[in-house]
Amino acid sequence: MDKEKLIQEAYLVSHKLEENGNIPNNPLYPLMIYKGAFLIHPDDEIEVIKTVFAKNGYTNAWIDGIFDYHHYHSNTHEVMGVYCGKADVQFGGEHGVCIELDKGDVILIPAGVAHKKLKSSDDFQVVGAYPKGADYNIKYGEANERPQADEDIAKVEKPDSDPVYGSKGHLFECWYNQNCENV
Template structure:
């Protein structure tokens, strides 16, 4: 695989998402959306995306859709790379921001940021991965999750590498 033919400059959306009901989000690290970061050829599949993420130390990868209920991870960040289809995804909780994701888009979700698929095509799938193959927890916005989730989020460090662009990515400049 020649990464130079797959990875391209992307339109960056960067936004801090404020707390929404029982979803803490992340006050210091913005959600990063790389629209069109991956120019996936028809023969490219989830293994192509997993390899790009793995080369930048984002592993423990899976391929699936996005849950249709609000949830977040308090002990790690997450990256999603869209492999197929289109989905409307809400970030930040019930009053959060809705973003349309399509093949080749990449989203870097800071610890604590809620996400939920509102709708999507039947063929929608994405690759998810975590810095250094971190394990993840599942939180659903229940009262009992906090303040432990807030404490966990405060301890999650900025990854050394951007999952797509490595040392050249926006992650370090936006998350420091």
């Protein structure tokens, strides 16, 4: 894999998502969408995304789509890279934001931020992974999940590296320096 051909400078879109009913979202960190982070060529295998994430400390990877119901992880952040297709995904719960994800986009989802696929092309496929290979839980926005979920979210540490750019990148601008535009 020629990293320089695969990784390109992404346009960052970020959203600070407030609590939404029984969905806690994340009071500290915005959702980050790296538009066009990967230039995926027709002969690239899906493993190229998994390899970049692993090199930057994001492992316990899976390959699939995105669930078509609101869910979140209270014990870890999550990164997803779109390998193929496109989808409309709602982040933040029932009254959250809807983002169109396309091939090559990367999404960094803070612990507590709900996500749900609304619709997608038939070929939509993502690679998901977690900082330091964390085992993730799944929460559904049910009232009985809180306040424990809030306590768990507060304990999740910031990742040591950006999922795409490693020791540099948008993660440090937004989550460490709080220097990103929240749309």
